[in-house]
Amino acid sequence: MALSTGRVNNTARDRAAGADGTRGRGRPPGGLRQGLDRHWYAWAMVAPVILVTALLVGWPLARGVYLSLTDATEANIGRTIGVNVIPSTYEFVWFDNYVAILTSGLFWEKLTWTVVWTVTCVAFHYGLGLGLALLLNRKLRFRSAYRLLLILPWAIPGFVSAFIWRYLYNSDFGVINAMLRAAGLGGVGWLDDPTTAKIAVIAVNVWMGVPFMMVAVLGGLQSIPGELYEAAEVDGATPWQRFCFITIPSLRTVSSTVVLLGTIWTFNMFPVIYLISGGGPGSSTEILVTYAFREAFTGVRDYSNSAAWGVIILLLLVVLAVVYRRSLRKQGEVW
Amino acid sequence: MRRAFSAATIVAALALAVSACGGGDAGTAAPTQPAATDPAKITGEITWWDTVRPDSEGPTFQALIQDFQAKYPGIKVKYVNVPSDQAQNQFQTAAQAGAGAPDVIRSEVAWTSQFASLGYLQPLEGTRALENETDFLPGPLSSTKYDGKTYAVPQVTDTLALIYNKRLLKEAGHESAPTTVEELKQTALDVKKKTGANGLALNVDSYFLLPFMYGEGGDLLDVQNKKITVNSPENAKAMAAVSDLITSGAAPKPAIQDSYANAMTALKDGKAAMIYNGPWALSEIYQGKEFKDKENLGIAPVPAGSVKAGAPTGGWNLAIYAGSKNLDASYEFVRFMSTSESQAKVAKEISLLPTRVSAYDNPDVQANKDVSVFKPIMETATARPWIPEGGQLFQPLLEGYQSLVGGTVTPEDMLKKVDEQYRGIFKDWS
Numbered sequence: 001m002a003l004s005t006g007r008v009n010n011t012a013r014d015r016a017a018g019a020d021g022t023r024g025r026g027r028p029p030g031g032l033r034q035g036l037d038r039h040w041y042a043w044a045m046v047a048p049v050i051l052v053t054a055l056l057v058g059w060p061l062a063r064g065v066y067l068s069l070t071d072a073t074e075a076n077i078g079r080t081i082g083v084n085v086i087p088s089t090y091e092f093v094w095f096d097n098y099v100a101i102l103t104s105g106l107f108w109e110k111l112t113w114t115v116v117w118t119v120t121c122v123a124f125h126y127g128l129g130l131g132l133a134l135l136l137n138r139k140l141r142f143r144s145a146y147r148l149l150l151i152l153p154w155a156i157p158g159f160v161s162a163f164i165w166r167y168l169y170n171s172d173f174g175v176i177n178a179m180l181r182a183a184g185l186g187g188v189g190w191l192d193d194p195t196t197a198k199i200a201v202i203a204v205n206v207w208m209g210v211p212f213m214m215v216a217v218l219g220g221l222q223s224i225p226g227e228l229y230e231a232a233e234v235d236g237a238t239p240w241q242r243f244c245f246i247t248i249p250s251l252r253t254v255s256s257t258v259v260l261l262g263t264i265w266t267f268n269m270f271p272v273i274y275l276i277s278g279g280g281p282g283s284s285t286e287i288l289v290t291y292a293f294r295e296a297f298t299g300v301r302d303y304s305n306s307a308a309w310g311v312i313i314l315l316l317l318v319v320l321a322v323v324y325r326r327s328l329r330k331q332g333e334v335w
Numbered sequence: 336m337r338r339a340f341s342a343a344t345i346v347a348a349l350a351l352a353v354s355a356c357g358g359g360d361a362g363t364a365a366p367t368q369p370a371a372t373d374p375a376k377i378t379g380e381i382t383w384w385d386t387v388r389p390d391s392e393g394p395t396f397q398a399l400i401q402d403f404q405a406k407y408p409g410i411k412v413k414y415v416n417v418p419s420d421q422a423q424n425q426f427q428t429a430a431q432a433g434a435g436a437p438d439v440i441r442s443e444v445a446w447t448s449q450f451a452s453l454g455y456l457q458p459l460e461g462t463r464a465l466e467n468e469t470d471f472l473p474g475p476l477s478s479t480k481y482d483g484k485t486y487a488v489p490q491v492t493d494t495l496a497l498i499y500n501k502r503l504l505k506e507a508g509h510e511s512a513p514t515t516v517e518e519l520k521q522t523a524l525d526v527k528k529k530t531g532a533n534g535l536a537l538n539v540d541s542y543f544l545l546p547f548m549y550g551e552g553g554d555l556l557d558v559q560n561k562k563i564t565v566n567s568p569e570n571a572k573a574m575a576a577v578s579d580l581i582t583s584g585a586a587p588k589p590a591i592q593d594s595y596a597n598a599m600t601a602l603k604d605g606k607a608a609m610i611y612n613g614p615w616a617l618s619e620i621y622q623g624k625e626f627k628d629k630e631n632l633g634i635a636p637v638p639a640g641s642v643k644a645g646a647p648t649g650g651w652n653l654a655i656y657a658g659s660k661n662l663d664a665s666y667e668f669v670r671f672m673s674t675s676e677s678q679a680k681v682a683k684e685i686s687l688l689p690t691r692v693s694a695y696d697n698p699d700v701q702a703n704k705d706v707s708v709f710k711p712i713m714e715t716a717t718a719r720p721w722i723p724e725g726g727q728l729f730q731p732l733l734e735g736y737q738s739l740v741g742g743t744v745t746p747e748d749m750l751k752k753v754d755e756q757y758r759g760i761f762k763d764w765s
Contacts, residue, residue, distance in 0.1 A: 074431060074453055075723075081430065082657030084454035171590040172597045191592040193741055281591045281737040297424055299727035299760075300449065301431075 068097055068307035074300050090304070097308035106291075107312075114267065114287040117202065121266045124206040126259055129213025134247075136214070137221045147218075154211035162275035165204045166191075169276070194284035197277045201285055205272045209265075213258055220254035221247070256328050264317055288313050374463065378409035379661035381438040381668060384426065386419040386651070391618035395684045403671045410664045419443070423726065430455040430656060438659040439668055442487055444478035444650050445725045451481035452723035457655040457662060458484045464655065464666040470675070474648045474718045475690045481721070487652035488673045489690035491681065493613040494716035495546055495646040496709065499633040500625055503608035506530045512609075512635035516550065516576050519609070519638040523585035526608045535586040536598035536607035537577075539740055541732035543611050545647045547573040549717050550640025555728055555757075558720040561764045565732075566754035573640060574746035578739055591737050611637060613649060614709050617686045634708045636715050648716040650690065682706050688713065724760055731756035 036043060071093050078088025101107050136147055153161060168175050169190040177187035190200045224247065232242050268289050273279060279286035279294065286294070292313065296306030385396055393416055400412045415437065417425060423446050429436035430450070442450060450456050459465045465488060468476070475489035497519075499512055507525040523534020537543070548554060553569035556562065564570075580586045590597045599616065601607035603623025612620075617632075626632050637646045653672055655665045671677060678689035679697040686705035689695060700706055719725065735749040744752070758764070 074427065079431070079433075079454065081433065081454055082457055082659065082662075084456075084657045086454040166592065170593055170597065173600060189588065189590065192588070192590060194743075277592065280734070281741055282734040294730075298730055299724065300453065301427065 064307045064310055067303050068311050069094055070304050071096070072304045073302050077303070093304075097305050098312070101305070101308055101312060110286060110288050110291050111316075113198075113285070117198075117205075117287055118263055118266045120202055121205045121209060121269075122259060122262045124202075125209040125213045125262050125266075126255070128206065128210045130217050130251075132210065132214045133217035133221055136218060150214060151211045153208050154215075158208065158271045159275055161208055162204065162271050165200075165207075166276050169200055191277050192281055194281055197281060197285050201272055201277055204276060205266065205269055208272070209262060213262065216254055216258045217251060220251045224250045256324075260321065260324055263320065267317060268313070288316075374663075374667050375407060376409060377407065377663050377667060379664040380411040380413060381659070381661050381664050382413040382415060383439045383668065384415050384417045384422060384437040384441060386417055386422045386441045386443075387615075388619060389416045391622065392615075392685050392687070395681055399672065399677055399680065402677075403668060406671070407664075407667060410667065412668060426450070426455070427453075430658070433658060436656045436658060438656055438661055438665045440654055440656065441490065442652050442654045444475065444648070444652060444721070445719065447478055447487045447652050447654060448481045448721045449723040449726050450654065451484075451486040455657060456486040457657040457659065457665075458486060459488065459655070459666075459669075460485055462666045463663075464488055464669040466670055466674070470691045470693050472690050472692060472713075474713075474716060475650050475652070477718060478648075478650070478721045479652055479654075481723075487654035488669050490651045490653050490673060491678075491687040492648065492650035492690050492713065492716075493615060493688055493709075494648055494713055495543065495611050495613050495637055496712050497609055497635045497637055498602070498612050498616070498620065499609040499635070500532075500602065500605060500607075501631050501633045502625075503530050503532055503605065504633070507608070512633055513638050514636070514644070516547070516580075516638045516640055520580055520583060520585045523580070523609065524583065527584060530608070532605060533587050533601065533607040535580060535609045536601045537580070537586045537589040537594075537740075538598045538611065539589050539591050539594040539733075539736055541729040541736060542647060542649075544573075544577065544732065544736055545717075546611065546637040546645060547577050547640065549645030549647070550638070550642060551576075552640070552642035555732070556720060556722075556761075556764075558722060561761075563754060563757045563761060563764050565757060566750040569642075570750055571746045574739060574749060576640070578746060581740065582742075589740060591740065614686055614688055614705060617705050629704075634705065634712070636712045644715045645717040646712075646715055648718050650688075727760050728757070 069092060070090050072090040075086075076088065076090040077086075079086050132150060136143060136150070140146075156164075167173075171177060171187060171189040171192055174190070176190065181187055188196060191197045228246050228250075229242055232246060237245070267287075269287070270289050270293065273285055273287055273290045274293070277285040279290050283291070288309065292306050292309035295302055295309060383400075385393070387393055387396060397414055400414055404410065404412060422440070423443070426436060426440055426442075427450075430453075436455075442456075447456070465485060468485075471489050472492060475492040479485050479487040479489060497512055503526055504510075504512070504522065507522065507529045509522050509525065513519040513522045519535065526532060526534040548570050551569040551573040553564070553567050553573055555565045557564045581588055598607065598610050599612070599619065602610045603620060603625060605625040620626055620632060621629060636644050638644065653669045655662065655669060659665050673691070675689075675691050675693045675697065678691055678694040679700050681687050682689050682694065682697075683699040683703055686703060686709075688706060688709055689700065694700055695706075695710060731753045735744075735753045738744045739746065739749045
């Protein structure tokens, strides 16, 4: 939903951005030096962080981009191990890897499923999270107990819940099928059929992601001043109108941030797919990141190709984040 | 400033996602070879990555390590158990990075040539690790060779067999195990009809598909002529037979996820009468409630197709990491672990098949029923081509097998798709 708003508003926003942009960039050229003179102490404090970030993030990233432009594999990267000397024979091939990936049907097939997966999961995360937050925002007995229970899935490490769900889904000995059989229905091979496997992994990811959304939205709800509702009530607004015109707009700041975060996390949600369905049956539930992983770690490792997959995934998300951010700024949000 | 920062933050946060994908060329540690000394006086600590099941098989190997340390008091062996489905990947990562790799690894027969081609393994010619090479069985020994050199020592060998519950077969009116795939289907249907248990539990895994292919005279590759032969009429016939086992009800539609564990549990609990599996599974099967009485377990050669009965040669080798700091201690350890006596001890206790011909003459080994049953079955074992790309063959075949089981493709289409993916691996093959 947030995605489409972003796209629709983009053109209108660009026009507005022109004026805003020039104003922002209109600093005199000597600004940097002046800034250094005046704020050298602050810069010195920041330097270690910048250095560590550059080392931990910048270097691997640069290395990954470089590898993606070569034909490096585990077999042709030079190394010396004991008596074995393997010469370095990989070459620079420019964009061959990217062309090969983008022209393969496989990439678009995986991208389509990844988008379906992300949109479905985030929609459920946000929808259910909002619903539960509204329920928990009113005064009721055992409220903290409910909150605690609902937040539990978030407290369990991802791989643990993935394994638990995998056992629940087991077609012969799983609890879900045992219950179905006890109810007189046949068991379902949850992870054995492409359609049910897709439903199964989405269900798990929704289960894991809702608590975060719920907590974030609940925080947002509690920051809405009660006077607004009282005033609306006095004016004779129905509950539905209060929800549409007070709750939703007041939540926008929180929602836009958590939806973007949720999108990025879900897009790259490795453990759920990898540990539950293993990308199967066939490769029907494989999303882009798990496919890139498989490409990298089966047999003789293909560094260049998997690095190219990684860079493509990064670019997709950067584009998404930038477009989304611009559309939000148009609406006056700051984050 | 605020704009620049927040944009940079996004990029930095996302960059974490890809940064894991980058590799790096490894360190350049080149240990010098110390001169050979008296083996009993070698000192040092070595790490061994073992891949057996820790509960049922691990104790036997740990006891062997105790014997080794008693004999070589200067050497300490650190035993690390790595699950067999992860060891290959973890070793590649560690060996490539030049840090964290073990000195000795239990390497599956199909991994050995791959590791060797990547320069991770120490050539063993003329070292104390290799002793009396002519005593090894030729099939397992061939898996230790790459490009004319020897990179490992065979530890155990295995192949697939038909493992069955004698009681269930008897109740269905069958005194002996089926010998052909057609008999297999009939027996399984009889079991289903008369006992209510399932006849056959299939494990959806490429390796377990090979007996059907070999049985019809098919294979994945013709290495000598550099040909991809997976899409052949023989294999199509074999895949049709597998598909028929499922559609006819001889085998229930198998689970795709946790397929191996489900098939094993079904056999152990008496919910299925027959499975395909190897000697490594026996110690686990005997833990099952149906096999408290070991006599109830039957082991027979895999059923034959229209051409022959054939199952793949499997097994494990012991290999030494080329970057090991303690090569001499590692040679001694590998030598000790692959003596006839050590192999006999392993065979006696956990029924893993020795790779030394002389070990089969040991009275303890001859007294072990499982080993004596498996020995003739080893004669149906078909050697696989030991090529570095061997490890990449299984994923496409697995995906094909999964869609065949799902009923979404015909055998011909399945093989065609596998064939296409193999052509991406072997670019200049016909």
